[in-house]
Amino acid sequence: MKKLVNAPRAVVPEMLEGFVALAPGQALLEGETVVVRADVPAALGARKVAVLSGGGSGHEPAHAGYVGTGMLHAAVAGDVFTSPSADAVLAAIRAVAGTAGALLIVKNYTGDRLNFGLAAELARAEGITTEVVVVADDVALLATVEPARRRGIAGVVLVHKVAGAAAAAGASLAEVAREAAEAAAALGSMGVALGPCTVPAAGRPGFTLGDGEVELGLGIHGEQGVSRVAMQPADALVDTLLSAIVEDRKVGRGDRVALMVNGLGGTPPMELAIVTRRALAFLAERGVTVERAWQGTFLSALEMPGCSLTLLKVDDARLARLDAPTEAPAWPGRGQVVTRRQVVPARSALPTVQGHPKPQPEMAQVRAAALAVADAWDAAEARLTELDSRAGDGDLGLSLARGAAAIRALPERAWATPSGALTELGQALRRNIGGSSGPFYATALLRAARYLASKPVDAAGWAKAFEMGVEAVSELGGARPGDRTMVDALHPAAATLVRAVKEGRTLGEAWAEATRAAEQGAEATTGMSPRLGRASYLGERAKGIPDAGAVAVVIWMKALGGIGG
Template identity: 60%
Template sequence: MKKLINDPRDVVREMLEGLVQVSPGLALLEGETVVMRAELPPDPASRPVAVLSGGGSGHEPAHAGYVGPGMLSAAIAGDVFTSPSVDAVHAAIRATAGPAGAVLIVKNYTGDRLNFGLAAELARQDGIPVEIVVVADDVALRDTVTRERRRGIAGTILVHKVAGAAAGRGHTLATVAALARRAADRVGTMGVGLGSCIVPSAGVPSFQLGADEIEFGLGIHGEKGVRRTSMSSADAIVKAMLEPLLDEMKPAKGEPVALLVNGLGATTPMELAIVTRAAFGELESRGLVVGRAWTGALMTALEMPGCSISLLLLDGELTGLLDDPTQAMAWPGSGKVAATPRVVAAPPVNKQPEGVAVDGPLSQTMRRVVDHVANALENAERHLTDLDSRAGDGDLGASMARGAAALRTLPAFSFASPAPLLFAIGETLRRVIAGSSGPFYATALLRASKSLSGADTPDEQQWRAAFARGVAAIAELGGGREGDRTMLDALIPASQAWLDGSWPDAVRAAEGGALRTADMYPRLGRASYLGDRAVGVPDGGAVAVTIWMAAISEALG
């Protein structure tokens, strides 16, 4: 187990101390693992209805991240995945509530219900009126247990927001509780896990999944789901998650819903955005209106990979409460969505004029060369990926393969003469090759194209000059030179060899230069971040140069 912690027994307190240190609006309740609003009225009689929630830790930013005006008055943290104590909950109620009372929002787990319930009884003995709202939004358990026994998971966040906004408006205890219960009754959640998590005190994964397995219908405590199935596309997984949600909730066509896409801890913003896109598409295809939407790691299960989708059936009052402002630091914004996705037209770019597809003297030869280069780069994808993974970021093989595929789509008129062909290849690679390779190749090809402008059948001296100018353009753009362990270590020797000899001489010089990069200390590019660890592996960019140069030689016979 690798975690940035000290003693596993101290993780909760130390986490809360770190959180409060960077949150001026929050305070720690002395002697308790309770985070509360720092500026509550000192006179309990002047306090509005307090809204409290909490549970086991490991769900960050829940629950302390939702403490603030407009949401929670306090959050009570237990040990990791363990309900907080009765005393902690009772202390939080006494520290935040007054005669107006308190609403406790409780996720439907036995420990939480018992400890929050007993704390509520003790608070009532103190003269503080308390209402309990239980959230049981886990739709995955609909075929296993009755509704009132389902787990409370990520949909609880929406109940926090509704209750906190209602309290912020000055509503009575009964009204705040009623609105919170309405939200709890109208929210459902479905989760999927791509792997497990490690509880600090346990030190081992909570369960094991095969490389192609996922768990549907899991909670937020690192537990297994209700069924195990095979990995699929994001669109297919989202559709499978929404099916039971929509079947359970039965929204009418045209009915507005709030959508919450929640990461379980290890899911990247990239993946969550893809899931959000898929959820929008699926809901809108069923005639539903996504009135509000949020996405992010909002109620996690430590570092578990996976996500959940929550739907809340909206009405005018609930929508207004969700829209009320809050200063809780983890609330992810207004949630308002555009009526239609905004796509702004790109400004026109300067393009080489399209011509008639008329062959020139070198057209057939150039087609053969381009075809050989494309084949060679595609065949080398795995090799280039391996080299780049060992001394870079691993994307070179895929980038070259995308470039190869794009070469096959060049318009016929591009092959009329060398200059328009080089221009077209440069423009194409600029668009399709990621990272630094795309701009380097595009710059070199555009410079070479300009050098050959007007020459339908360049002689070898003109080709040499164009190649040399292209290599110089790469050096100018990247600020590199021979010996830096880049593609220039193949290109510069090749250019010099061709000036003194033939194209086959240039190919051999490039291959020798690429091999020498294995012994070079990297000074530019991603490999420079690895330092000595990159030594021993040839530079992938230099090797890629040898591949397309050799392909040209083969095509020319």
């Protein structure tokens, strides 16, 4: 187990100290793992209805993240996945409740119900009017478990918001409890896990999943779900979750809902956004109006990868509660939904090359050379991917394969003049090669094209154009020979090409010498410590592996070997 903790027993108090240190509106309750609002009036009669929640830790930002004006007055944290004690809940009630009373919002787990319920009884015995609302929003067991016995999961956050807004508006305890209970009854949630989580005290995952498996309908404590199925595309999983929710909650055409897309702790925003996209489309296809939607991690299960979806039926009154202001640090805002996706038309500032009716004589050879480069890149894809994976991000092979396809797709008119062909090649590679290679190759080709547009296209012209392209690469990336980049192959190749042409070699002979110089430069990168690019993060560990970008230069230079005839 690898976790950024000091000791399992210190996890909860140290976590709460860290949260409160960045939340000016919060305070710690002395002697307890309880977070309270810092602005609670001292006079009991001046206090509005207090709204409290909590449960085991490991669900962050729930519940401490929702303590603040307009939401919770206090959050009680137990050990990881363990209900807090009744004494801790009672201490929280005493700290924030006044004559208006307190409402406890409890997720439907046995430990939480027992301890919060007992604390409510103890508070009543002390004269503090206290009500309890239980949230049981998990629809995963819809066919086997009656609604009142279901688990409480991420939907509880929306109940916090509704109840907190009602209390802030001055509603009575009975009114706040009624709105919270009605919201809880209108909720439906279901989750899917792509893997387990590890409780710090246990030190091992709560269950195991195969590489091709997911767990449907899991709880939020690392417990297994209702079924284990094969991994599916995100859209299919979203459809499964929402189908269960809309069936159970009887959500249909004409209904208005709020949607919550909740990450379980190990799911990146990229994946949650893909889930949100499909969830909105699924509901739109069924005539359901999504009035508000939120996407993020609102109630997690430690580092579990996966998500849950929640639907809450809304009307104008409930929507006003969701929209009411709050200073709770973890509340994501109003959740406005874009009803019509805006797509701004793209315009190119660079005109395409129109070409000439009669291509210049040498262009057939130039085109053949370019197509030879495309073939060489395709053939080297696996090799370049392997090299780049060992000292980079592994995308070079695929990127150059895309560049090869772009070269082949160039229209006939692109091959009329050397300058025009280089311009079209630069634009095509710019658009199709990802990472750093695309900008480098595009810049080099465009710089060379500008030079050839006004100079004789002879051996000296090609050599100078190549040299200028190499200079452009070095200027753009800041690399110099010895930095362990593609420049280590390009620089000696350019110098050799210009020298050999000046000495009277044919372009073909000069190119062969330049290619050998590039090969030697690429081989030399094997012993270099990288100073630029992703490989620089590896330092000395990159030694022994030639730079993939430099190797790619050798590959296309060899492919171009016949350009001079």
